[in-house]
Amino acid sequence: MRRPSSQKPSSSDSQKRSWSKEEDQKLIDYIQKHGEGCWPSLPQAAGLRRCGKSCRLRWLNYLKPDIKRGDFGEDEEDLIIRLHALLGNRWSLIAGRLPGRTDNEVKNYWNSHIRKKLIQMGHRDPNNPRHHRFNVGSVKSEPSNSVNNNIEDHKVLEPTSKPEFNLNAFPDLNLDLTLTAYCYSGDDR
DNA sequence: AATCCATCCAACCGCGGCAGG
DNA sequence: GCCTGCCGCGGTTGGATGGAT
Known part of the structure; x- marks a missing residue:
């Protein structure tokens, strides 16, 4: 069993407190x-x-100097949706494909914007933990710039019992997160 | 103008993985 | 193999803010 962390803040520091x-x-x-x-x-x-x-x-x-602030672009949103379909709530992995974005930011954006949007459009609650990722094997792999097109794709997704996914469904996604330069071609804000 | 409510997001918490002793 | 400590992750919380009434 894990012992209480030595990093645990003192009681006076444990409250949420903004950074000055x-x-x-x-x-x-x-x-x-x-x-x-x-x-x-x-x-x-x-x-x-x-x-x-x-x-x-x-x-x-x-x-960190390379943090990108501001709104997510449509391309970024599209990419998040597709990566989430592949990876589930692996926010750090998803954020790794979005230069300048952090896992926390991606997670917040997903929970406050994208999830709502998808639910509104009649999808199952996409905010499922990694336990049941979507089966993307049946998704067409046409690269698309349209968020809507991709959302349409997701309508056929079903939760699977196995956490498997078909990378062939997303040939344009580079999931080699460690060595390769980022291949996303979103806007340059 | 005051209050209520919903939303956003920064910050915290708990846990798992891993390395070193 | 076990224990300890650090790192990093995902989930959750709560304050701030803005819109509705």
Whole structure:
């Protein structure tokens, strides 16, 4: 059994509390100086009254220089829908295909926008955990720029008992997340 | 103007995986 | 093999905000 994390914040720090500009700057300065890593010891070293996990989250989701803020484009939304059909709630994997987007951002966008949209259009609740991913084997593989076309595709999806998917259904998707340059050709905001 | 309600999203929590001792 | 600690992930929460009444 897992013991209580040593990173658990003290009771005074456990409340949700927004990051101030000063805190952000301290974190940025420290990471620029020492690099990422050693999160548990970072707060003390950087003079922050936060737990390491909180610092890590703040850096990865908001302070990192390559983070892209702002609305999701149609292409991005389309890609998220298709990747979610393939991968389920693997937000980090999905976010890995969207440069500058974080898993938290993708997850929030899915829950607040896309899920609602799909349900409104008569789909089954697409927000199922990874336990029953959709079977995408029957989906046509035509590359499409249209969100609607892809949503149509999803109407034939059914939950499967096995967490399997057919990569051939998405020949244009590059799921090699580790080595290859990103191949998404969305807008350049 | 005040209150209620729904929505969004930043932040937190708990857990699993993994590495090192 | 077991224990401990760190990292990263997905789920959830709660404050802020804006629209409706």
